[in-house]
Amino acid sequence: MFRILILSFFQLFIVSFQNSQQNPCKSIFGCISRFECAKDEYWAPAASLGGCCPGCVRGLGLNVMGCDGENPCAPGLVCGTGEICRINPANCLSTNHVPQQVHWKPACDSAGQFHPKQCRGDRLQGRCFCYSATGERIFGWDWRGKANDMTCACSRVRSNLEANGRTDVTLHCAPNGNFEKLQCDSGVCWCANPATGEPWPKVPIVSQALWKKLPCYKRSLHGDQYLRQCESESFAQKLMRSKFAIHGQRNVTHTDTVCDYDGSYGRYEIQRGIAYCTWRDGERITPFQTSSLKLSSMNCNCARDQKIFAAAGIDMVLLCEGNGNYKTLQDRNGELFCVDRDGFEVASQVSSDTECGQYMFA
Structure with missing residues (x-):
């Protein structure tokens, strides 16, 4: 029964991901990669x-x-x-x-969809990010020089599941968007191939009650419970909101904890109508915040990159908005330029009244 459930899961999402990465034209040689098109x-x-x-x-x-x-x-x-x-x-x-x-230009497939991994910058300080098929940046990134094995398969699968209405997904993705080796979801657990999420051959898929019996389980790494602290808090909040709603109490103010796909704390938390940028451990990244009414435009990329760059010993020279996003118009010794939401330059030598949004691809 468990194997039927999990194989159905993979048929819907992981197999479709793999198919999108396979090259049905591998027997075709001699494509011209560079050419100029006519004006029309x-x-x-x-x-x-x-x-x-x-x-x-x-x-x-x-x-x-x-x-x-x-x-x-x-x-x-x-x-x-x-x-x-x-x-x-x-x-x-x-x-x-x-x-x-x-x-x-981002990497596109033949159907006009975004490739899961999109890379920017040079191999020293450049980075690769995970994207949805429609161009939304999703969980997962790595330095470009270390991203050879990065597939973003787990991030794509979770993103697809959530887009299809799943609110209880418990797949765990590695920081680069690949699968962690130990996975549990929909009541079953298995040892996964990090690049694809497929179960290890000859290793049984078990009920979640038996997850510690799997050969990929390590007590020092996974502890005594599969859900991590942020996930436990988030699920408890959802349960509390559900119980209040059942009793007709819909105006109660709740803390809204958001988790990343690896089970760490997400980019922000909402408390009493204020959205705060947060780090992986749940600590707020001061002073970055905004009204929860403006949450849709808040990504906290700049706020988080300050910590990422500091940990890597790289000077952070770009400025952040008050909500933790990158300022789209930046100043480099008096020369103005535009950056996108990830902090990469998209236009140089612009004026102070330039609308940088015209240079953004998404």
């Missing part, structure tokens, strides 16, 4: 040789009118109201239509 054409990763090689395709450009079934928009655009081609932010190829002075 646009580059697409699957435009030639039956979708196996990149090429140029025709399509209407950004803000061009007249799109319809016979006159499609270029890859990365969608036909919007008034039959005008607009940016499709969920399509990775939309970044081909975003003006960028400092050239960087």
Whole structure:
């Protein structure tokens, strides 16, 4: 019964992840990787040789009118109201239509989705991050020089599960977005391949009550309970809110603890209408905070990077907003430039009234 449950789980999510990473065109050789498209054409990763090689395709450009079934928009655009081609932010190829002075384009697959791992910067201080298929940064990162084995498979699976309505996912991801070796979810536990999440061959999948019997269990590492402190707090809060709701008490103020995919404390906590940036141990990163009403625009990337860079012995030269995000307009010895949400430069030599948002790909 347990094996049936877990295999069904993998069929829905892990197998689909692996399929997205496999190359169905591996027998095709000789793709031309660099070429210039005509003025009325646009580059697409699957435009030639039956979708196996990149090429140029025709399509209407950004803000061009007249799109319809016979006159499609270029890859990365969608036909919007008034039959005008607009940016499709969920399509990775939309970044081909975003003006960028400092050239960087995310890695896209043939369907226009974002690859799970996106890398920025050089191999010394550059970093790789995990992304959803639609371009949202999700849990998981590593320094670029150490990211060869980084797949982001666990982060992608958890993100997909939560997007499909699961609120009780207990998969544990490593800091780089791969799977931890010991996994429990939906009442069963198994030893997992870190790169894919697949169960170890010839090792049984067991009920959660028997998780300590698995060969990948180590008492010094996993302790006596699978859920970690942040997860236990979060589940207790959800249970408390549910009980209050059952008794009709919906206006009670609760602390909202958010956990990362490795079970550590998430980027923020909400208490009495204020959202505070937090570190992995749950401590607030002062002075970064904002109203919970503005939570959707708060990512705390800059606040957390201050601690990450300090631990690595790297000087943090960029400035943060009060809510813990990176200031999009930065000053380098009097020269103004724009950075994105991850702190990477996307436009240089701009003016003080520049709208940096025009250079952001997502």
